[in-house]
Amino acid sequence: MKRIAGSMFVLVAMLATASALAETLSKIRETQTIVLAYRDSPPFSYLNENKKVTGYSIDLCLKVVEAVKRELKMPQLAVAFVPVDSSSRFSAIIEGRADMECGSTTNTEERRAKVSFAIPHFFASVRMLVRSDSDIRNWPDLRDRKVVITKGTTTIKLLNERNNVRTLNVGIVEGSDDMASFAMVEQGKADAFPMDDVLLYGLKALSRDPNKFAVVGDPLSVEPYAIMLRKDDRAFKKLVDKEIVRIVESREIYSMYNYWFMNRSGPGGVNMNMPMGNLLRESLKYPGDRF
DSSP, rough: HHHHHHHHHHHHHHHHHHHHTTHHHHHHHHEEEEEEOOOSBBBTTTTTTTEESSSSHHHHHHHHHHHHHHHHOTTEEEEEEEEOOOOHHHHHHHTSSSEESSOOOBBBGGGGTTEEEESSSSOOOOOEETTTTTTSSSSSGGGOOOEEETTTTHHHHHHHHHHHTTTOOEEEESSSSSSHHHHHHHTSSSSBEEEHHHHHHHHHHHHHHHHGGEEEEEOOOOOOEEOOOTTOOOHHHHHHHHHHHHHHHHHHHHHHHHHSSSSTTSSGOOOOOOOOOOHHHHHHTTTTSSS
C-alpha cells in the first residue's frame, strides 16, 4: 500500500507539473492576448510623449512576443499593457494579470521564492556621482567627506558597510529624492551621491552641463535586471530564454542597448552616454540565469 501511495503521489506531482508547464502559453492561446506589465522606469519602460509604452525592456519583451506568435502559430496575437508599481508588479505576475513584467526588476534569491526570471538583460550597480573637478575616484577617497543618500533607499546599508570596514568617517546627509540629492552635489553641499549607476547616468544626462559630473567608483553591488515570469512555468521560461539567447547571439542586443543608452533616443531625447558595463558585456558571452 505504501508503494501504491508513493506511486500515486509521484503521478499527482507529475500531472501538477505538466499543468504548470503549459499554464502561460495555454492562457495566451485561450485569450488570444499576451499581457505585458510595465512601470514608470525610464529608459527601461515608460510612457513617451505620445502615450506609447516604450523602453529598452519593452523592446526585449516585444521580441519575445514575436517568438510566442511563432510558437503558437498566432500571427495576429494581441498585445495588452498593464501599468504596475514597485509592489503591484509582483502580484500582477503571481495572480496571472500579466504574463511578463518588463521593467527594471532585480532578480534576487528572495524574489525567486515567488516568481521566476529570464536571462538578465541589464546589470546595475551602486556607484557614485561626483563633480568632474573632484579628486574622488573610488570609495577610499570618501574619507572625511560628506555624502548624500536619497531618503528611504537601500544604498545607506551598503555605504555603512563600506564605512565600517574602511573606517572612512564619512558624514552622511539625506536628500528628499534623487533630484534633491543630485542638487546637493551640484551646489557643493555634498561631495558624492551613491546610487544605482543607471539612475546616476540619467541625472547626469538631464543636468544643465553633463560634463561637470562623473560617475565613479567600483560597484558596491550587482543588480541583475530581468523579465519577471510566473514561477515554475518551465515551458514559457524556456521560450523566453531561448529568444533572449537568440537576440544576444545575433548581436541585436548591442544595437538595442546603444539605441537606448548611447543615443538621443531616451526620455526627452536625452543621450544617457552610458557605455555597456563589463558585468553585462561579460554575461553576454555566456548568457544564463545563474550568477
